[in-house]
Amino acid sequence: xxxxxxxxxxxxxxxxxxxxxxxxxxxxxxxxxxxxxxxxxxxxxxxxxxxxxxxxxxxxxxxxxxxxxxxxxxxxxxxxxxxxxxxxxxxxxxxxxxxxxxxxxxxxxxxxxxxxxxxxxxxxxxxxxxxxxxxxxxxxxxxxxxxxxxxxxxxxxxxxxxxxxxxxxxxxxxxxxxxxxxxxxxxxxxxxxxxxxxxxxxxxxxxxxxxxxxxxxxxxxxxxxxxxxxxxxxxxxxxxxxxxxxxxxxxxxxxxxxxxxxxxxxxxxxxxxxxxxxxxxxxxxxxxxxxxxxxxxxxxxxxxxxxxxxxxxxxxxxxxxxxxxxxxxxxxxxxxxxxxxxxxxxxxxxxxxxxxxxxxxxxxxxxxxxxxxxxxxxxxxxxxxxxxxxxxxxxxxxxxxxxxxxxxxxxxxxxxxxxxxxxxxxxxxxxxxxxxxxxxxxxxxxxxxxxxxxxxxxxxxxxxxxxxxxxxxxxxxxxxxxxxxxxxxxxxxxxxxxxxxxxxxxxxxxxxxxxxxxx
Numbered sequence: 388x389x390x391x392x393x394x395x396x397x398x399x400x401x402x403x404x405x406x407x408x409x410x411x412x413x414x415x416x417x418x419x420x421x422x423x424x425x426x427x428x429x430x431x432x433x434x435x436x437x438x439x440x441x442x443x444x445x446x447x448x449x450x451x452x453x454x455x456x457x458x459x460x461x462x463x464x465x466x467x468x469x470x471x472x473x474x475x476x477x478x479x480x481x482x483x484x485x486x487x488x489x490x491x492x493x494x495x496x497x498x499x500x501x502x503x504x505x506x507x508x509x510x511x512x513x514x515x516x517x518x519x520x521x522x523x524x525x526x527x528x529x530x531x532x533x534x535x536x537x538x539x540x541x542x543x544x545x546x547x548x549x550x551x552x553x554x555x556x557x558x559x560x561x562x563x564x565x566x567x568x569x570x571x572x573x574x575x576x577x578x579x580x581x582x583x584x585x586x587x588x589x590x591x592x593x594x595x596x597x598x599x600x601x602x603x604x605x606x607x608x609x610x611x612x613x614x615x616x617x618x619x620x621x622x623x624x625x626x627x628x629x630x631x632x633x634x635x636x637x638x639x640x641x642x643x644x645x646x647x648x649x650x651x652x653x654x655x656x657x658x659x660x661x662x663x664x665x666x667x668x669x670x671x672x673x674x675x676x677x678x679x680x681x682x683x684x685x686x687x688x689x690x691x692x693x694x695x696x697x698x699x700x701x702x703x704x705x706x707x708x709x710x711x712x713x714x715x716x717x718x719x720x721x722x723x724x725x726x727x728x729x730x731x732x733x734x735x736x737x738x739x740x741x742x743x744x745x746x747x748x749x750x751x752x753x754x755x756x757x758x759x760x761x762x763x764x765x766x767x768x769x770x771x772x773x774x775x776x777x778x779x780x781x782x783x784x785x786x787x788x789x790x791x792x793x794x795x796x797x798x799x800x801x802x803x804x805x806x807x808x809x810x811x812x813x814x815x816x817x818x819x820x821x822x823x824x825x826x827x828x829x830x831x832x833x834x835x836x837x838x839x840x841x842x843x844x845x846x847x848x849x850x851x852x853x854x855x856x857x858x859x860x861x862x863x864x865x866x867x868x869x870x871x872x873x874x875x876x877x878x879x880x881x882x883x884x885x886x887x888x889x890x891x892x893x894x895x896x897x898x899x900x901x902x903x904x905x906x
Contacts, residue, residue, distance in 0.1 A: 411445065415457045418442055419464020425550040426469065427800035435550035436576040442507070443524055443580035451511040458507030462500025467493055469545045469801070472793040480622050480792060499535055499542065506531040512884060518586035519882055521577035526879020528573035532566055533872060536767075540716060543764050545801060547572060552807040552833055558597045560811035560833070561604060561858035564766065566872050605814040605831060605856035608782045611751045612850050613818055614645030614679075616652045617826040619844040622791035625658050635668055637844070642675040645846050648751050650681045651820040654759050654787040655696060657685035676702030680750065682757070684787050684820075686739075693740025698757050698787055700748065710742020711759040713768075747781045753853040756781035760788045761802070763817070766809050767869050774813060774861045782853030784815050789822040795841045799824035807833040812860050816851050 418438045425435035442461045446454035471492060478488035506527040513520040528547075536543035548569035551557050556568050563571070571590070578587035618638055624630050638657075642650050661669065661683075675681065680703040687708060688694040696714075700707035747754040756770075763770065763786050774780045786806055790799055803825040806817040811833040819827045824841030828849040839847045863871060 412456065412460050415442065415445065415460035416464035419461040419466075420468045422461070422465045422547070423469040423545070426545050427552075427804035428797065430553065432550045432552075432554035432556075435547055436572045436579075439528070439547070439573060440576035440579045443510070443521075443577045446507040447511055447513070447520065447524060447577075447581065449511060451508045454511035455504040455508030459497070459500045459504035461507075462503040463493070463496045466496035466499050466545070469797075470496060472796065472798045475794040476792040479794075502531040502534045503528075509880070509884075514884065515882070517581040517583035518578070521581045521583045521586055522574060523879045523882055523884070524577040524581075525570055525574035526876045528577075529566065529570040529872060530876035530880070532569050533869060533876065536566070536765075537869070540713070541765065542716065544761070549801075549804055549808055552804050552811065555594050555598060557811060557833065558600055558602070560808060561602060561814060561860055562600065564812050564860045564864070565808050566767075566869065567860075570872070570875065602832075604858045605854040608853035608855045609752045610850050610852050611649065611753050611783070612647040612848070614642075614647035614650045615818060615820040615826050615828075615839075615847040615849065616641050616645070616650060616656070617821060617823070617839050617843070617845055617847065618653065618656060619823050619842050620656075620791070621823075622789075625655075625789075625791070632668070635664075635671070639671050639675045641844070641846055642672075642681055643678075645679065646848055648679055649755075650676075650679055650846075651785060651787065651818065652681065652684050653820050653822040653826075654684040654698075654789045655686065656789075656822065657683060660686045660688070660694070661699070672701060678702075682748075682755075682785065682787070684759075684789075688740055695740050695742045696759055697742065698759065698785075700750075703748075703750065707748045708744055709746070709748070709757040709759070710744045711739075711762060712742045712745055713762045713765050714739055714741060715761060747779065753782045753851075754779065755783050755785050757785045757787060760786075760790075761805075762786075763809050764805055766812055767864055770809055770813060774815075774857060774865070780855070780857075781815065782855055783851055784809060784813075784817045786817055786819045787821075788819065788825070790825065791823040795824055799841055803827060803829075803835065803838075807835070812858065814856070814858050815854050818849065818851055 418441045421434055422438035425432055425438070442457065446457045449457070473492050473495070474488045477483045477491055478485055481488070483491070510524040510527050513523040532543070532546050532548070535541070536546060546565060546569060548565035548567075551568050551572065556572060559568055559571060575587065575590050578590060616638070618634070618641060620634055620637075624634065638652070672683070681701040682698050683701050684698055686694045687697040687699070687710065696711040698709045747756040758770065763784070770784065788802060790802060799821070803819065806819055806829050809815070810817050810829045810831055814831045816831050817829040819825055819829070825838070826847050827838035828836045828847070828851060830836050830852070831854050837847055837849050839845055
């Protein structure tokens with residue numbers, strides 16, 4: 388039975404006798420914002436488990452309904468501050484009123500926060516010793532992260548594991564991936580919050596020993612000189628017919644100045660299908676690709692079947708094209724019931740078709756696997772499928788993005804951080820060609836080896852070393868997808884909610900007190 392007013396929880400941190408109804412929710416919002424501070428461009432990865440530890444400390448001492456509220460407020464603080472740049476696309480380029488744009492970001496954050504509200508509401512019902520409750524809370528956090536990543540097409544932007552592309556937990560990326568890291572970090576946070584010191588000590592030892600885990604799972608597969616084009620065309624000028632010729636000439640000039648064996652352009656650098664261009668413009672692009680092939684971002688398809696966000700290989704010995712499959716909600720496909728909202732922003736190509744060509748391109752002794760824009764967030768799906776091909780598996784990942792919709796701050800560094808995690812998980816290099824920023828080379832160890840400054844037109848000349856082989860994470864993803872992690876989440880939940888189903892020798896027979904319940 389919980390007793391109110393006690394200054395200490397069961398082996399836990401000091402607890403104030405009361406927290407006011409106003410102060411507690413505000414702290415949850417602040418903790419959520421601090422959680423965002425753990426992600427790029429900040430190097431403060433340690434903020435992620437500390438902010439989460441505060442949430443567990445507060446939510447696991449109150450009734451489930453209030454714990455759910457704290458989880459929701461934490462999520463709103465985290466996701467609203469981490470996705471604020473969506474306001475730019477809606478207000479600056481979509482011309483929606485500032486109030487409407489801000490409210491839309493807040494509503495999106497609130498909707499995504501429902502996963503965390505449910506997780507914390509259930510966590511507050513957990514029973515058993517502190518270490519069981521800590522593992523149960525971590526499992527529920529994992530379930531929330533997996534839910535956000537997979538349900539309703541998934542939107543896993545700044546999932547908590549991404550904060551650990553640097554720091555000690557990065558060593559686990561090739562073994563358990565970004566969501567396994569999220570679970571490990573959550574277990575550390577929950578053990579600290581609940582004062583489960585033996586569990587915390589065991590997890591710390593695990594992290595320390597993890598630094599000695601084998602990391603060399605892939606082998607070099609040759610080098611390729613690549614030219615990454617960054618046109619830096621403002622978003623409000625990409626579809627301006629009066630500037631179209633100037634933009635096309637700038638693109639052709641950048642391609643002609645490139646020195647690599649292959650030129651890669653950003654996503655939709657040509658914002659209309661190639662067939663819509665004037666023959667003179669097509670000839671200019673074809674001349675520019677005579678010296679070396681160009682992987683060109685454009686659209687394929689037609690008005691009847693839909694347009695597909697694509698990359699096509701101009702000047703290549705054999706035809707090649709790639710179509711984007713994971714589409715961005717509200718920007719590339721319109722969820723049912725939201726046509727009125729998206730059409731109000733007058734976004735060109737706002738309801739696209741899904742790509743069907745999802746294969747790597749064999750060129751220059753490498754197998755290049757494109758990932759258009761935020762497709763590289765879906766490592767368990769889009770990326771892993773490129774590695775389950777034997778000798779035809781991808782040796783280099785190619786990300787082509789246009790982040791000009793969202794301004795130059797935060798979003799570019801966040802997206803680069805996601806590419807770094809993919810490199811760590813699968814030990815493949817990632818080359819990134821973007822319109823206005825985060826054009827970069829990431830090596831197979833997740834280190835940024837070269838990068839162009841944001842909002843600066845230019846060509847980044849890099850030599851990328853392809854890799855062959857599979858990490859443990861790639862192997863078990865190919866065999867079972869994310870189901871092993873779902874199983875871990877389910878077992879932790881059962882252990883917490885129904886401790887009686889486990890042998891007493893495991894849970895321990897000692898009488899134990901739980902933490903005092905805050906009002």
